[in-house]
Amino acid sequence: xxxxxxxxxxxxxxxxxxxxxxxxxxxxxxxxxxxxxxxxxxxxxxxxxxxxxxxxxxxxxxxxxxxxxxxxxxxxxxxxxxxxxxxxxxxxx
Numbered sequence: 001x002x003x004x005x006x007x008x009x010x011x012x013x014x015x016x017x018x019x020x021x022x023x024x025x026x027x028x029x030x031x032x033x034x035x036x037x038x039x040x041x042x043x044x045x046x047x048x049x050x051x052x053x054x055x056x057x058x059x060x061x062x063x064x065x066x067x068x069x070x071x072x073x074x075x076x077x078x079x080x081x082x083x084x085x086x087x088x089x090x091x092x093x
Contacts, residue, residue: 041065 047061
């Protein structure tokens with residue numbers, strides 16, 4: 001099962017007051033809206049297009065996607081991650 005992706009824009013409003021459907025030259029309106037609704041993640045291609053449109057870097061958009069993915073993993077596997085002993089602590093015993 002694939003983890004839910006997207007979510008880089010939730011609670012932040014749209015950058016520079018642009019609606020999700022405005023940058024139609026970037027991708028189809030459905031794709032942009034799917035990212036906003038957390039149905040799809042930001043792909044490298046979309047990151048390149050968003051960076052060009054908004055005058056940012058591709059890494060900005062990919063970092064938003066990665067941060068969201070890490071947060072989802074931490075929430076999903078919180079119990080398992082808590083049980084993992086850090087290498088330095090395990091070696092000192």
